[in-house]
Amino acid sequence: MTESSIPASTSNLSDNKTRWALIGLCLSMLMPSLDASIANVGLPTLAQVFDASFPQVQWIVLAYLLVITSLIVSAGRLGDLVGRRRLLLVGIVVFTCASLLCALAPTLWMLIAARAAQGLGAAVMLALTMALVGEAVPKARTGRAMGLLGSMSAFGTTLGPSLGGVLIGHFGWPSIFLVNLPLGLACFWLAYRYLPVDNLAPSRQRPAFDWLGTLLLALTLIAFALSMTLSSHNGPLLGLAACGAGLFVWIESRVAAPLLRLAMFREGTLSGGLAMTLLVATVIATTMVVGPFYLAHSLGLATAAVGLTLSVGPLTAVCAGVPAGRLVDRFGSPIMTSLGLLGMALGCSVLALLPKTFGVAGYVLPIMLLTAGYALFQAANNTRIMSGVRADQRGVISATLSLSRNLGLISGVSVMGAVFSAASRTTDISRADAEAIAHGTSSTFAIAAGLILLAIAIAWASNQRKRSTS
Known part of the structure; x- marks a missing residue:
């Protein structure tokens, strides 16, 4: 039966179901992104409420991010085994209930524990949302769906601080967590009602879950993430992470049903896409580190x-997400990946070369170019990776893609922050003069441009390899 012969009413019902399923996936992407930033603005208030020091209340944010980083790959693999829709519904319930516990927490450490539980739900949601696009959205619209999910992620991160400030000012600190209750209920209903039911093999035919690999990977990622955030212990923690990574690879190459099939990383599209995601996320982290100091101290x-100026970048990413996805659907992901990276390289180069005499415009315009390029790259790269994945591996590959982005952001803040400080010739960046900050900004974005050029080289090599094998 051709598409033209399908009755209009049936086609409309299918389109309507796809639309509502995509709205549910958008909420599943929005909520974890929102909670990654909404708690930051409440830290001063929470320090007063619980009579705690700033390092103590920082664990409200760290607990959430550490659990996501350490468990996201395991959540994706578990979704492949027990059903992605089923596990997503569990993740939404965990996230929503943990949000209620956060709002009701009587002590700081109970709030931190509830945030860790919230991170568990968020890990499941972030791991499986992109994976479910392949089942809920027609292949011809995959790029648009990926672009829309990218916009939701950027929108949640951007909205968090401003929404959190309004809610705390009018309704008190518990409201920044209670806002997840109506969102969670809507997300659960949409996912339950409109996402396709899991089509699983009989339980006796499914491989076992790799609990040893899960534990080892989680400990390794926690050690790495802490090494990037706790400068006083970063040497031993990095050493522990390196040992854990080596042991994980050794174990995964020997177990019958590994958490990650190492052979799949020999495929150029996947390994190249993950490497590019890591590099690009590192550059995005550069804007978070450098921007506030440059605008405040140099300008x-x-x-x-x-x-207000810092919000321009994320808002550009929000607005560019869907158009970027349309371009990917029309012209294909390989060329759009390269064009997105070229836009980012040009934006970084302009930021490295423009003198501060151009003022705010000299910062805003290249940042808009950089983030628009990022939106195009993200839609294209995600589409390219997820389109070539076997159905039984979508969860773990989607999670690995999210993990590479998180690791890029975490390490980027630490490494590029150190580069910025060194280039500004100071150990205390807050005390540097305007000229030193301007020099540090130029030098740091020059290195960021080099990282994007490396990503372009990876994209070119991946394209060449694919042509030679096809």
């Missing part, structure tokens, strides 16, 4: 103006 903007 002399007031705090409110700094916040």
Whole structure:
């Protein structure tokens, strides 16, 4: 039966189901992204409420991020084994209930524990949302769906601080967690009602879950993430992470049903896509580190103006997501991946070369180019990776893609922050003068441009390999 012979009413019902399924997936991407940033603005208030020091309340944020980073790959693999829709529904319930526990927490450490539980739900949601696009959305619209999910991620991260400030000011700190209750209920209903039911092999034919690999990978990732955030212990923690990574690879090459099939990383599209994601996320982290200091200390903007200027980048990514996805669907992911990276390289190069005499425009315009390129790269790269994945591996590959982005952001903040400090010739960046900050900004974005050029080289090599094998 051709598409033209399908009754219009049936086609409309199918389109309507796809639309509502995609809305549910958007909420599943929005909620974890929102909670990654909404708690930051509440840290001063929570320090007063619980009579705690700033390092103590920082664990409200760290607990959430560490659990996501350490468990996201395991959540993706478990979804492949027990059903992605089924596990996503469990993740939404865990996230929503943990949000309620956060709002009701009577002590700081109970709040931190509830945030860790919230991170568990978020890990499941982030691991499986992209994986379910292949089952809920027609292949011809995959790029648009990936672009929309990218916009939701950027929108949640951007909205978090401003929404959190409004909610705390009018309704108190518990409201920043209670806002997840109506969102969670809507997300659960949409996922339950409109996502396709899992089509699983009989339980006796499914491989066993790799619990040893899960534990070892989680400990390795926790050690790495802590080494990037706790500068006083980063040497031993990095050494522990390196040993854990080596042991994980050794074990995974020997077990019958590994958490990650190491052979799949020999495929150029996947390994290249993950490497590019890591590099690109590192560059995005550079804008988070450098931007506030450059705008405040080198250009002399007031705090409110700094916040407004910094919002331009994420808002550009939000607006560019869906158009970027349309371009991917029309022209294909390989060429759009390269064009997105070229836009990012040009944006970084302009930021490295423009003198500060151009003022705010000299920062805003290249940042808009950089983030628009990022939106195009993300839609294209995600589409390219997920389109070539076997159905029984979508969860773990989607999770690995999210993990590479998280690791890029975590390491980027630490490494590029150190580069910025060294280039500014100071150990205390907050005390550096305007000229030192301007020099540090130029040098750091020059290195960021080099990282994007490396990503372009990886994209070219991946394209050449694919042509030679096809």
